Amino acid sequence: xxxELPVLSLKAKLIGLIVALLALTLGxxxxxxxxxxxxxxxxxxxxVKDLASVIQISVQELTSVAATDxxxxxxxxxxxxxxxxxxxxxxxxxxxxxxSNPKLIGAALNPDMVRALLAxxxxxxxxxxxxxxxxLGLADPESTVYFIPVEVEDHLLGYVEVSANFxxxxxxxxxxxxxLLSLGVAIFALGLVFAYIIAERYVEPIHAxxxxxxxxxxxxxxxxxxVRRRDxxxxxxxxxxDMVSQLRRARExxxxxxxxxxxxxxxxxxxxxxxxxxxxxxxxxxxxxxxxTRYGPQLTRGREEFMRQLVIMxxxxxxxxEMVQTFLHYGQPIEIHPAPTDLRALVGGVLxxxxxxxxxxxxxxxxEGMEVPAVLSVDAEKxxxxxxxxxxxxxxxxxxxxxxxIKFAQDNGNFVVRFSDTGKGIDPQVAEHVFEPxxxxxxxGIGLGLFFSKAIVEKHGGTITIGPSEVPxxxxxxxxxPIGGVHKQ
Numbered sequence: 278x279x280x281e282l283p284v285l286s287l288k289a290k291l292i293g294l295i296v297a298l299l300a301l302t303l304g305x306x307x308x309x310x311x312x313x314x315x316x317x318x319x320x321x322x323x324x325v326k327d328l329a330s331v332i333q334i335s336v337q338e339l340t341s342v343a344a345t346d347x348x349x350x351x352x353x354x355x356x357x358x359x360x361x362x363x364x365x366x367x368x369x370x371x372x373x374x375x376x377s378n379p380k381l382i383g384a385a386l387n388p389d390m391v392r393a394l395l396a397x398x399x400x401x402x403x404x405x406x407x408x409x410x411x412x413l414g415l416a417d418p419e420s421t422v423y424f425i426p427v428e429v430e431d432h433l434l435g436y437v438e439v440s441a442n443f444x445x446x447x448x449x450x451x452x453x454x455x456x457l458l459s460l461g462v463a464i465f466a467l468g469l470v471f472a473y474i475i476a477e478r479y480v481e482p483i484h485a486x487x488x489x490x491x492x493x494x495x496x497x498x499x500x501x502x503x504v505r506r507r508d509x510x511x512x513x514x515x516x517x518x519d520m521v522s523q524l525r526r527a528r529e530x531x532x533x534x535x536x537x538x539x540x541x542x543x544x545x546x547x548x549x550x551x552x553x554x555x556x557x558x559x560x561x562x563x564x565x566x567x568x569x570t571r572y573g574p575q576l577t578r579g580r581e582e583f584m585r586q587l588v589i590m591x592x593x594x595x596x597x598x599e600m601v602q603t604f605l606h607y608g609q610p611i612e613i614h615p616a617p618t619d620l621r622a623l624v625g626g627v628l629x630x631x632x633x634x635x636x637x638x639x640x641x642x643x644x645e646g647m648e649v650p651a652v653l654s655v656d657a658e659k660x661x662x663x664x665x666x667x668x669x670x671x672x673x674x675x676x677x678x679x680x681x682x683i684k685f686a687q688d689n690g691n692f693v694v695r696f697s698d699t700g701k702g703i704d705p706q707v708a709e710h711v712f713e714p715x716x717x718x719x720x721x722g723i724g725l726g727l728f729f730s731k732a733i734v735e736k737h738g739g740t741i742t743i744g745p746s747e748v749p750x751x752x753x754x755x756x757x758x759p760i761g762g763v764h765k766q
Contacts, residue, residue, distance in 0.1 A: 290475060298468045305460040313453035327362075328439065335366045335437040336427055338375060350377055363440040369433045486517050536714065558598045565591050589630060596662070611729075611736050613656035620660070620694060620758075621651040621685055627664045628683075631672055639678035646685035653692055653758055659733045663741070666726035667696050667754045673719070674700025674752060691739070691757040702750040708743050734758070 334350050354364055354377035365376040373381050406424045423439040569587050576583055621644075628635075628642055635642065671681050679699035686693045703711075710716045712731045717724035727743070734741045739758040746753045 294468070294471055294475065298464060301464045301467075302461065305464060306457060309453050309457045309460065316453070328441070331362070331364050331439065332425065332437060335364060335375075338366055350375055362442070365438040365440075367436040367438060369435050371436075373438075374435070482514055486513060539715070554601050555598065558594055558601070562591065562594045562598075565594070593630070596658070596665075611659070611732050613659055613733070613736050615654040615656055615737070617652055618655050618657040618660070619652050620655070620692070621647065623657060623661050624664055624683055624694065627661060627668050630665070631668050634672055635681070638672065638676060640672065640675055641680045643680065643682045644685070645682065649685045649687055649692075651685055651692065653760075655737055655758065656733075660737070663730040663733055663756070664694075666730050670726070670754075671696060671698040671700065671752070674698055679751075687760060688757075690760050692760050694756040694758075695753060696755075697746050697751060697753040699746075699751045702745050703743065703752045705744065708745075711743055712741075 331350075331354065334353060338350065350364060350366070354362055363377055365373050365378070365381055367373050371385055373384050376382050407421055409421055420440050420442040423437075423441070425437040425439065427434045427437060565587055569584065573580065573584055573587075624644075668681070675681075675698055681699075682697045684693075684695045684697070686695070707718065711727050713724070714728045715724040716728075727741075731741050734756060737758055739756060741754065741756050743752065743754045745751070
């Protein structure tokens with residue numbers, strides 16, 4: 278079973294990132310502070326313990342009746358790690374009888390120090406006195422001097438002088454301050470990385486949409502790649518692509534309306550010219566009938582050729598009349614009436630119609646695939662019009678002679694008729710537009726021949742393509758018709 282996680286919006290992600298960074302910062306600060314506090318407490322306990330032990334040793338030495346180990350105090354202080362700790366034991370005569378500094382043994386207490394310490398005492402109080410070393414002019418201004426009287430039953434036995442520098446208490450604070458700063462920098466860097474990732478994840482699709490929107494005028498309506506996201510970016514890209522699709526449909530409808538307007542104008546023009554064109558065509562047709570009736574029986578030589586030429590002219594007049602009618606109804610759906618037709622014979626008739634012109638231009642014709650069955654169910658007259666257009670274009674493309682090769686074949690369930698000439702060829706960019714209405718590169722053309730041919734072939738369920746020949750120069754036009762329409766004889 279697939280479990281889908283809840284969709285987080287951009288707002289929720291940003292709030293989550295900020296909350297996570299704040300939680301990390303506060304958590305790291307609290308952790309470091311608690312750890313620093315623990316270390317300070319432990320260090321304080323150790324320092325107090327060391328100081329108490331030093332005082333205990335000093336008091337024992339002053340109050341002991343028996344002989345004491347004079348090196349005990351020096352050895353103990355030497356083992357401690359308190360920087361600048363110095364302990365001296367003075368008698369009630371202000372003479373130092375033992376010290377952690379052997380150089381001070383036997384010396385008298387500093388008179389200035391004694392006067393300063395006595396000045397801080399209140400009345401006859403014998404309480405311990407702590408004086409900063411800076412007040413006493415000592416070399417280490419960070420040290421503190423503790424002057425502790427030792428009395429037994431109101432009898433002053435002597436003094437314990439402790440000089441200590443407790444600045445190393447700050448070391449844990451400095452260490453953890455550095456750790457806190459390092460953690461802060463690390464969290465800040467982590468936040469930057471996550472912010473960059475989120476920004477990159479959101480900014481890149483937005484840039485793609487912005488670039489696509491900016492290129493609409495230059496490159497047309499191109500959609501942006503779909504992103505499989507369910508947040509605002511996914512909604513934005515899907516909305517943009519929907520908008521592009523709607524604009525495409527609107528542009529297609531606009532093109533269709535423009536074509537319809539052109540069709541309407543063309544229909545009006547055709548309606549005005551139809552009668553003017555049909556009347557001469559009817560007269561020519563009647564004149565051909567009269568020629569056949571009057572002169573046909575009188576001819577003894579060349580009668581068959583004369584009659585054949587009259588039939589061809591009659592057919593062309595009829596085809597021209599039908600084309601005028603088709604031109605009149607341009608824009609309306611093309612109707613076909615399929616019947617079993619031999620396409621090879623149909624192509625042969627078109628070649629016979631253009632035989633004299635091709636001979637005058639020294640154009641050689643070659644047909645291939647004559648053994649392929651070529652009977653299909655098509656509208657012969659309309660398909661014949663397509664072949665006439667192609668053969669006529671090939672003839673015009675080879676005014677100085679050449680070769681026209683027609684190949685019949687069956688390929689992938691289709692019947693194929695391929696016309697290849699050796700003319701100057703066709704530009705691939707021009708080939709993309711030749712099937713558009715009114716597109717032509719010839720002065721005498723109106724750009725409807727191939728347009729009608731494409732419409733007729735597609736009405737039969739086939740295709741027509743045009744492009745440069747495989748062996749240049751030249752142009753190849755390929756017709757395909759569904760082989761399902763082949764007539765079973």
